Amino acid sequence: xxxxxxxNLDDNSPKPKKHTLRKASAFLMxxxxxxxxxxxxxxxxxxxxxxxxxxxxxxxxxxxxSVSVKNMSFxxxxxxxxxxxxxxxxxxxxxxxxxxxxSQFTVTSNNNGYYYGFGNGFGNMPSTSTxxxxxxxxxITEDGYIVTNAHVIYDxxxxxxxxxxxxxxxxxxxxxxxxxxxxxxxxxxxxxxINADGLTPAELGDSDSxxxxxxxxxxxxxxxxxxMNTVTRGIVSGLNRNITINDKAMNLIQTDTAINxxxxxxxxxNKKGQVIGINSSKMSSSYGSxxxxxxxxxxxxxxxxxxxxxxxxYGYVTGKPQLGISCQDVTETVSQMYNMPVGIYITEVSxxxxxxxxxxxxxxxxxxxxxEKVETAEELSAKKNTHNAGDTIRITYVRNGREETTDITxxxxxxxx
Numbered sequence: 177x178x179x180x181x182x183x184n185l186d187d188n189s190p191k192p193k194k195h196t197l198r199k200a201s202a203f204l205m206x207x208x209x210x211x212x213x214x215x216x217x218x219x220x221x222x223x224x225x226x227x228x229x230x231x232x233x234x235x236x237x238x239x240x241x242s243v244s245v246k247n248m249s250f251x252x253x254x255x256x257x258x259x260x261x262x263x264x265x266x267x268x269x270x271x272x273x274x275x276x277x278x279s280q281f282t283v284t285s286n287n288n289g290y291y292y293g294f295g296n297g298f299g300n301m302p303s304t305s306t307x308x309x310x311x312x313x314x315x316i317t318e319d320g321y322i323v324t325n326a327h328v329i330y331d332x333x334x335x336x337x338x339x340x341x342x343x344x345x346x347x348x349x350x351x352x353x354x355x356x357x358x359x360x361x362x363x364x365x366x367x368x369x370i371n372a373d374g375l376t377p378a379e380l381g382d383s384d385s386x387x388x389x390x391x392x393x394x395x396x397x398x399x400x401x402x403x404m405n406t407v408t409r410g411i412v413s414g415l416n417r418n419i420t421i422n423d424k425a426m427n428l429i430q431t432d433t434a435i436n437x438x439x440x441x442x443x444x445x446n447k448k449g450q451v452i453g454i455n456s457s458k459m460s461s462s463y464g465s466x467x468x469x470x471x472x473x474x475x476x477x478x479x480x481x482x483x484x485x486x487x488x489x490y491g492y493v494t495g496k497p498q499l500g501i502s503c504q505d506v507t508e509t510v511s512q513m514y515n516m517p518v519g520i521y522i523t524e525v526s527x528x529x530x531x532x533x534x535x536x537x538x539x540x541x542x543x544x545x546x547x548e549k550v551e552t553a554e555e556l557s558a559k560k561n562t563h564n565a566g567d568t569i570r571i572t573y574v575r576n577g578r579e580e581t582t583d584i585t586x587x588x589x590x591x592x593x
Contacts, residue, residue: 260447266393267407269449273315273378274395275322275346276404277354277368277441279329279339281307307336312396312442313344313368314378314451316484320352320370323484324441325456326359329366344370347405358487362424362496364456365480366441367487378443381450383429383476386412394433394455394472396442408434410470419473421457425558428473429453435472444474452477495564497586500529505552506541517574519543520556534584536573543579544572560586 261269284304311328315321322344329339342354352370359366390412397404410433417430431444435458444453453474486493502524511518520542525532544550545559546569563569565588572581 261449263393263407263409266445266447266449267395270378270393270395270443270445270451271405272347272376274405274442275313275315275344276397276401277311277313277322277324277328278343278345278401279309279311280341281309281331281334281336281339283307283331283334283336307331307334309339310397310400310438311440312438312455314441314443314454315375316367316377318373318375318377320372320375321357321488322354322368322370323454323480324366324368325454326361326364326366327456328441329356329368330359330361332361342368344368345401345404346372358491360483360487360493363479363483363493364421364424364426364475365454365483365487367484378451379449380477380481381446381448381452383452383478386415386429386446386452388412388415391447392431392433392452393445394431394435394439394442395445396435396439396455398436398438400438403438406439410434413471417473419457425561426456426473426475427479428456429476431472431474432470433472434470450477454480492590494588495566496589497560497563497565497567498530498589499556499560499584500526500531500587501536502526503542503553503556517541517543518551519574520550520553522573530584530587534571534582536571536582536584537575540573540575542571542573546570547572565589 282304283306309328309331311324313322313324313328316323329342331337331339338356338359342356343351344354345351352372354368354370357367357369392410392412394408394410396406398406410431412429413432414430417428419426419428429444429452431453433444435455439455440457442455443451444455446452453476455472455474458472459468483493501522503520503522506514506516506519506521508518510516522531522536522538522540522542524538525536542550542556545556548559550556550559560569563586565586568583568585570581570583572579574580
């Protein structure tokens with residue numbers, strides 16, 4: 177069944193990109209490019225990355241700070257007021273909290289070609305290269321905690337995994353080595369810690385109070401540090417945008433504020449000088465004569481606050497559910513070829529997982545969740561993600577041609593794999 181698109185629902189590992197037929201409209205083409213990886217992820221490599229790499233399995237340590245952001249000035253915003261700041265005043269207030277983030281990755285590849293070793297001949301010759309990515313971050317505590325995007329410090333596109341080393345460049349040109357406190361690739365957020373005191377933490381605003389058309393400002397480091405602390409201005413172009421980026425569904429703020437490669441992890445700021453979003457992505461492409469410009473996205477601050485709290489307290493985002501299976505899609509074509517139902521074919525059930533406890537086995541084909549039909553692993557994952565760890569869902573599956581059901585109590589994903 178080589179046609180299957182393998183996906184692992186046991187953890188948050190990067191999912192393979194899909195190449196399916198799309199309708200030929202400019203809007204849908206743009207959305208395909210977003211979900212297919214053409215969206216700018218703000219990583220400015222100074223070396224050319226190679227493909228076909230081995231993925232790093234490094235994870236953050238479990239022994240992280242137990243400090244809760246609920247006790248920090250980042251969360252405890254000042255009392256709301258109607259006072260609005262000029263753009264200059266906004267920049268003066270927030271700029272000391274904006275930093276540059278530089279991550280160094282090691283990429284390993286197996287190149288097919290002629291080489292000399294114990295005998296001459298063609299074969300695989302492993303090679304490694306070092307790449308450097310740059311992004312932006314926001315200081316959230318006086319003693320050196322910083323939030324940025326997960327993709328700034330964790331590479332899934334080329335399989336380099338967690339960065340070998342991370343440096344933080346302050347607005348006063350001082351730089352520090354940074355420790356990864358925690359990160360989540362689904363939420364695309366990470367918390368770093370540097371050994372510094374007396375920093376200026378940003379003030380968090382209420383993203384739920386944003387209005388369509390409201391003025392916003394972004395500060396970041398587009399294209400590396402030569403243009404550090406670039407300020408751009410725009411409006412809130414859309415709210416509650418459900419966007420899929422690299423097969424991961426996110427609810428984001430849309431803005432026409434100029435956001436470019438290197439802005440990742442930087443603040444989107446309201447008229448009161450409060451951070452109401454973390455810039456994470458943009459739509460970037462063209463289709464026919466239509467050019468796509470000014471469509472950027474930011475992670476809402478209210479969602480960011482909850483994730484930061486979990487990352488600082490536990491090193492991972494709590495409550496995320498998992499089934500504990502690896503599976504492949506049974507498409508219409510495969511269904512006809514092998515005389516099996518359309519659905520999700522289980523290739524492996526993890527030992528001790530929620531699915532094993534519920535009696536699912538390799539070879540079962542999942543066809544419905546809570547009575548609603550599912551045909552792809554992506555649909556199954558979307559259904560699962562509407563629940564929290566500890567919730568119970570009913571799975572309908574086919575085993576040896578017979579339809580059966582079982583209730584599964586979802587496990588919690590403890591940390592990134």
